[in-house]
Amino acid sequence: MFIRIVKMSFAEENIPAFLENFEIIKDKIRNAKGNRLLELYQDKTNKCIFFTYSYWEAEEDLENYRKSELFSEVWTFTKQLFNDKPEAWSVDKLMSLE
Template sequence: MLVRIVKMGFKEDKIDEFLANFEENKTKIRGFEGCQFLELYRDKDNTNRFFTYSYWKDEESLENYRHSELFKNVWAQTKILFNEKPEAWSVDKVVRLE
C-alpha cells in the first residue's frame, strides 16, 4: 500500500470553490480503481491550507489515477485556486496503532 499526502494552499476567496469541487468529486476519486481511502484535512492555524490523505493499492494505481481524465479535470479546476505551490509526498506506512 502507498500513502499519498498532498498539501495545498488556497486564495482566501477561493476556498468555497475548492470545497465544492472536492465535494463534487470525492466519491469518484475514492471509487477510482486502486484507491482504498480518502480524507481531506484543514490546517487549524492556517485555514486556507488543506491536505488530502489517500491510500492506494500500489504506485501503479496512483499513477493510473494521475493520468486519468478524472484527475486532469479535478486538478485543472483546483490548481487555478492556489496561493502557494502545492507539495506532495508518497510514503509507506511503517507503524499503525489503534
C-alpha cells in the same frame, strides 16, 4: 499499500469553490481503481492550507489515476485556486496504533 499526502494552499476567497468541487468529485476519486481511502484535512492555524491523504494499493494505481481524465479535470480546476505551490509526498505506512 502506500499513502499519498498532498498539501495545498488556497487564496481565502477560493476555499468555498475548492470545497464545493471536492464535494462533487470525492466519491469519483475514492472509487478510482486501487484507492482504499481518501481524507481531507484543514490546518487548524492557517485555514487556507488543506491536505489530502489517499491510500493506494500500488503505485501503478496512483499513476493510472494521475493519467486519467478525472485527474486532469480535478487538477485543472483546483490549481487555479492555489496561492502557493502544492507539495506532495508518497510514503509507506510503517506502523499504526489505534
